[in-house]
Amino acid sequence: MRRSAALVLLALVAVLAAGCGGNGGSSSSTVASTVKTTTFSLDDPAYRKAQEAAAARRAARTTPAAPASTVPDEPATTTTAPPVATGPKRPKIVQRPIPFPAQRKQEMAAYSERHYGKATAALRDPKVIVEHYTETPDIDSTFNTFAPDTADPELGELPNVCAHFVVDEDGTIYQLVSLKLRCRHTVGLNWTAIGIEQVGSSDQEILGRPAQMKAIVRLTRWLQCRYGIETKNVIGHNESLSSPYHQEGVASLRTQTHDDWPKADMDGVRKRLGTPACA
Numbered sequence: 001m002r003r004s005a006a007l008v009l010l011a012l013v014a015v016l017a018a019g020c021g022g023n024g025g026s027s028s029s030t031v032a033s034t035v036k037t038t039t040f041s042l043d044d045p046a047y048r049k050a051q052e053a054a055a056a057r058r059a060a061r062t063t064p065a066a067p068a069s070t071v072p073d074e075p076a077t078t079t080t081a082p083p084v085a086t087g088p089k090r091p092k093i094v095q096r097p098i099p100f101p102a103q104r105k106q107e108m109a110a111y112s113e114r115h116y117g118k119a120t121a122a123l124r125d126p127k128v129i130v131e132h133y134t135e136t137p138d139i140d141s142t143f144n145t146f147a148p149d150t151a152d153p154e155l156g157e158l159p160n161v162c163a164h165f166v167v168d169e170d171g172t173i174y175q176l177v178s179l180k181l182r183c184r185h186t187v188g189l190n191w192t193a194i195g196i197e198q199v200g201s202s203d204q205e206i207l208g209r210p211a212q213m214k215a216i217v218r219l220t221r222w223l224q225c226r227y228g229i230e231t232k233n234v235i236g237h238n239e240s241l242s243s244p245y246h247q248e249g250v251a252s253l254r255t256q257t258h259d260d261w262p263k264a265d266m267d268g269v270r271k272r273l274g275t276p277a278c279a
Contacts, residue, residue, distance in 0.1 A: 087225040087278040098147040107159040128193040163195035171211035188246040203265040225278035236261020
């Protein structure tokens with residue numbers, strides 16, 4: 001600020017201070033006649049001291065800027081999506097459940113206690129897939145064989161026999177029983193086996209139907225990946241006695257098996273299954 005401007009400003013401040021000091025209704029001419037104007041040099045030590053004190057107060061009220069960080073920026077965090085399973089897709093499955101009410105579950109639990117030593121109807125962590133053929137001409141007759149809860153004609157036990165899936169001649173896959181439940185389809189393995197029936201009267205008949213075989217392979221591979229079942233544990237009913245999972249509490253049934261899907265034909269099926277790419 002130039003000296004002349006400073007002197008004028010100080011004089012004006014003095015005038016205003018005098019006017020507000022208690023003269024009430026005095027006119028401006030009266031105030032002006034009583035104001036004593038004081039002049040001083042900008043080089044005056046007292047002035048410089050006052051300016052330094054004001055500067056110090058302003059500095060105290062101002063937060064200094066934080067120094068620039070010397071730590072390098074951290075790399076941006078990225079979230080990687082979990083890998084997506086690329087195993088065989090679930091084939092199209094038509095739901096056609098047979099009646100499996102509480103009574104049938106209780107009968108299945110009692111059957112399990114007699115044959116496997118534990119009363120439960122639940123199928124947990126299955127280790128085996130058993131392939132069968134129906135010896136019935138179509139899906140309707142197969143369904144009608146399994147649906148009624150009557151003692152089976154072969155062994156006379158309850159609940160009635162059943163399978164989890166049936167694959168029709170045209171390749172249509174039907175699910176008859178939940179995979180959470182045990183089915184009576186293979187003596188000695190019902191505690192840990194999934195049963196797949198194929199509509200037909202012989203292994204060779206079914207092997208000669210491309211659509212049916214393609215569906216059997218797709219369903220079996222999907223189940224293998226879902227439960228971690230090795231191809232060597234995909235067996236025909238006729239191979240049941242050779243399974244390492246075979247156990248039977250009823251002595252008279254420890255050598256009981258059926259003729260369907262013997263090893264010679266199942267070796268061809270296992271070759272087609274290969275080792276499913278489940279990961």
